[in-house]
Amino acid sequence: MTTKARTEYEVVVGVEVHVQLKTRSKMFCACPRDYYNAEPNTHVCPVCLGAPGVLPVINREAVHFTILAGLAMGCEIPAESKFDRKNYPYPDLMKGYQISQYDRPLCVGGALEIEGDDGPKTVRLERIHLEEDTARLLHRDDGAEPYSLIDVNRSGVPLMELVTKPDMRSGHETAAFLRTLRQLLRYLEISDADMEKGSFRFDVNLSLRPRGTQPLGTKVELKNMNSFRSAQRGVEFEVQRQSAILESGGRILLETRGFVDATGETASQRSKEEAHDYRYFPEPDLPPLRIPAEEVAALRERLPELPDAKRARFEREYGLPHDEAALLAETRARAGAFEEAVRAAGDPKRARAVAHWLIGDVARHLNALGADAELADTRVTPAHIGELARLVEERTVTASSAKEVLDAAFESGEMPAAIVEARGLRIVSDAGAIDEVARRVIEANPKAVDDYRGGKESAIKFLVGQVMREMRGRADPNGATEALRSHLEAGR
Amino acid sequence: MALTADEVRYIARLARVALTGDEVERMREQLSNILDHFQALNDVPTDDVPPTAQSLDLANVDRPDQTHPPADREQVLANAPRRENGFLRVRAVLEA
Numbered sequence: 149m150t151t152k153a154r155t156e157y158e159v160v161v162g163v164e165v166h167v168q169l170k171t172r173s174k175m176f177c178a179c180p181r182d183y184y185n186a187e188p189n190t191h192v193c194p195v196c197l198g199a200p201g202v203l204p205v206i207n208r209e210a211v212h213f214t215i216l217a218g219l220a221m222g223c224e225i226p227a228e229s230k231f232d233r234k235n236y237p238y239p240d241l242m243k244g245y246q247i248s249q250y251d252r253p254l255c256v257g258g259a260l261e262i263e264g265d266d267g268p269k270t271v272r273l274e275r276i277h278l279e280e281d282t283a284r285l286l287h288r289d290d291g292a293e294p295y296s297l298i299d300v301n302r303s304g305v306p307l308m309e310l311v312t313k314p315d316m317r318s319g320h321e322t323a324a325f326l327r328t329l330r331q332l333l334r335y336l337e338i339s340d341a342d343m344e345k346g347s348f349r350f351d352v353n354l355s356l357r358p359r360g361t362q363p364l365g366t367k368v369e370l371k372n373m374n375s376f377r378s379a380q381r382g383v384e385f386e387v388q389r390q391s392a393i394l395e396s397g398g399r400i401l402l403e404t405r406g407f408v409d410a411t412g413e414t415a416s417q418r419s420k421e422e423a424h425d426y427r428y429f430p431e432p433d434l435p436p437l438r439i440p441a442e443e444v445a446a447l448r449e450r451l452p453e454l455p456d457a458k459r460a461r462f463e464r465e466y467g468l469p470h471d472e473a474a475l476l477a478e479t480r481a482r483a484g485a486f487e488e489a490v491r492a493a494g495d496p497k498r499a500r501a502v503a504h505w506l507i508g509d510v511a512r513h514l515n516a517l518g519a520d521a522e523l524a525d526t527r528v529t530p531a532h533i534g535e536l537a538r539l540v541e542e543r544t545v546t547a548s549s550a551k552e553v554l555d556a557a558f559e560s561g562e563m564p565a566a567i568v569e570a571r572g573l574r575i576v577s578d579a580g581a582i583d584e585v586a587r588r589v590i591e592a593n594p595k596a597v598d599d600y601r602g603g604k605e606s607a608i609k610f611l612v613g614q615v616m617r618e619m620r621g622r623a624d625p626n627g628a629t630e631a632l633r634s635h636l637e638a639g640r
Numbered sequence: 641m642a643l644t645a646d647e648v649r650y651i652a653r654l655a656r657v658a659l660t661g662d663e664v665e666r667m668r669e670q671l672s673n674i675l676d677h678f679q680a681l682n683d684v685p686t687d688d689v690p691p692t693a694q695s696l697d698l699a700n701v702d703r704p705d706q707t708h709p710p711a712d713r714e715q716v717l718a719n720a721p722r723r724e725n726g727f728l729r730v731r732a733v734l735e736a
């Protein structure tokens with residue numbers, strides 16, 4: 149029996165992302181859009197309830213938000229766009245159809261740069277269109293019958309749908325695309341893009357093919373992933389499952405599968421695979437949208453500096469390494485706090501120190517508050533960080549006292565200079581005082597002294613530490629090292 | 641334009657309407673008549689008319705992003721045959 153060489157398979161992935169837009173009102177009516185934590189059916193009017201005879205009216209801001217997303221990703225913005233009815237009967241659709249966009253979406257083409265498996269990578273977009281979200285269903289069973297509860301609050305919330313081309317090649321790249329997209333949406337401030345709140349939802353389409361071949365394999369649609377990590381795991385599981393089937397000569401079924409978080413596996417959703425027939429037709433209640441070039445130009449003016457550009461500028465302008473610049477540019481709020489703190493520090497040369505505070509001890513405080521906490525959620529302001537960096541650099545406090553100052557600032561909101569004075573944390577540079585402590589430390593630590601004199605240069609670090617401890621972290625470390633060295637050398 | 645019985649059954653399924661054999665035949669006749677009626681539109685010369693998805697000469701009918709108070713929940717639920725804890729209640733519907 150001859151063993152056939154194992155075929156190596158390549159996964160081809162595209163995603164569809166649904167993003168709730170952060171407008172004040174809904175897509176086609178003036179109900180408040182933000183239903184989070186609201187009682188069921190309290191953000192509802194005849195329009196989003198689908199009552200007969202009502203007329204939807206387009207929320208221009210939702211259109212603008214969608215175009216902003218398109219411009220940020222280099223999409224073409226056609227001069228004319230329209231809405232269509234997508235018909236399907238299901239209780240989450242109050243009208244029996246969803247107002248969506250079929251053949252004339254607001255944004256066409258475009259791309260997003262991501263960190264791919266082999267370096268920077270371009271993921272191309274098919275389109276971005278605008279539609280309305282559906283009502284929320286809760287499935288129940290009271291023993292007598294299975295039934296559904298309907299909360300119409302979500303019905304009519306502006307929903308932007310983005311579809312990529314099949315450009316991703318691994319679970320990791322899939323997750324990287326979704327992360328990069330969410331970051332961009334948050335920078336644009338057009339969505340919370342919060343998976344837990346349901347404002348960022350995605351499906352993954354994937355197929356396998358022998359590496360080096362062109363034709364796409366049978367497509368499987370993956371649903372139910374509610375984290376970047378589950379997107380990655382879902383794709384990776386499918387690669388294994390499908391490779392095994394193909395290796396053993398089997399065929400992949402065209403189907404929809406749900407990701408099961410507890411097991412990291414996917415399961416067939418057994419929906420009959422037939423082509424959906426939504427009977428799209430132009431929405432008669434909504435005249436077409438014309439988007440003049442001037443309007444697009446004005447929206448382009450509204451684009452903020454985007455994450456990649458900001459990161460590159462931080463590297464260039466402040467001399468930060470790539471990783472630090474990327475961390476600071478991760479959210480618009482953090483990047484803003486950084487630059488404000490650098491200004492407060494009074495010298496751009498202190499940017500590196502400010503960066504270290506933000507990435508280090510400040511981040512530690514924020515992480516304790518929650519995953520998405522920003523400086524603005526605390527009593528510490530960028531002015532605090534800038535002042536702290538300045539005090540350390542001017543040698544008003546030691547680095548170790550500065551940590552205590554920061555902790556105190558998070559506690560009370562007081563400015564660092566005031567905390568230094570109130571707590572007596574000013575650096576002690578007085579040679580006499582340090583000398584006195586150095587002498588005591590040398591007497592109390594004969595072992596370290598012998599080590600040093602025996603040639604173990606590093607033993608002095610321990611002794612400096614002891615001096616710092618005696619002086620509650622306030623000793624000027626250079627002064628302490630000098631004092632210790634002169635005693636040690638003298639006693640040789 | 642005569643529809644086939646299969647087409648009628650397909651349309652009925654999309655609309656989630658169950659039809660008996662008699663009803664399929666009755667609908668086939670009625671729907672075919674309606675389509676025939678609208679065939680008249682095909683006789684209108686449209687060579688000079690640009691294609692459009694809208695019969696009204698309107699565009700950009702939109703509104704600023706402002707909110708109004710929503711309806712009172714009692715009114716929202718007033719016509720619901722069944723309700724539960726502020727929700728509308730319906731029988732479970734399985735996706736086709």
